Amino acid sequence: MPEQYWxxxxxxxxxxxxxxxxxSENHSQDPTIVEAIEDLGLVHAMLxxxxxxxxxxxxxxxxxxxx
Numbered sequence: 001m002p003e004q005y006w007x008x009x010x011x012x013x014x015x016x017x018x019x020x021x022x023x024s025e026n027h028s029q030d031p032t033i034v035e036a037i038e039d040l041g042l043v044h045a046m047l048x049x050x051x052x053x054x055x056x057x058x059x060x061x062x063x064x065x066x067x
Contacts, residue, residue, distance in 0.1 A: 008040045 015033040055063065 005040065005043045008036050008043065011036045012040065 012033065015036060
C-alpha cells in the first residue's frame with residue numbers, strides 16, 4: 001500500500017478521535033475529515049484499476065452500451 005494511504009488513514013483516525021472528544025465540539029463540522037476520507041477513497045479506486053488495460057474509444061462505447 002502507498003505511504004499516502006497510511007498517512008490518510010491515520011489522519012482520519014486522529015480527526016475522528018478529536019471530533020468525538022468534549023474539548024473540540026466544533027471539529028464535527030470540519031471539512032478536513034471529509035477531504036481525508038475522499039482522498040482515501042480515491043487511493044482505493046486507483047489501486048483497484050491499476051492493472052487494468054485501457055480501452056479504446058470503440059471498446060469503451062461498446063461496454064457502455066452493454067451496461
